[in-house]
Amino acid sequence: MSGIGAIELVVPASAIDINGHVNNVQYVQWMQEAAIIHSTRLGWPTERYLALGRTWIIRSHTIEYFHSAYAG
Numbered sequence: 001m002s003g004i005g006a007i008e009l010v011v012p013a014s015a016i017d018i019n020g021h022v023n024n025v026q027y028v029q030w031m032q033e034a035a036i037i038h039s040t041r042l043g044w045p046t047e048r049y050l051a052l053g054r055t056w057i058i059r060s061h062t063i064e065y066f067h068s069a070y071a072g
Helices: 024-041 046-051
Strands: none
Touching: 024 046
């Protein structure tokens, strides 16, 4: 694993859409998971935000798809 917010994953069958590849919504969910991991590794887990009555938001995102991803 490289980078403080990097995650490794194996694409589960549940991420595959009717077109036979990873659904675009799944990429956004994975980005959110990576952001939470990154924040936690920097000492800001979800519980810390909640204790302060705060949260973070994604204001924008851009995804450039180079190839389709498939299960496994």
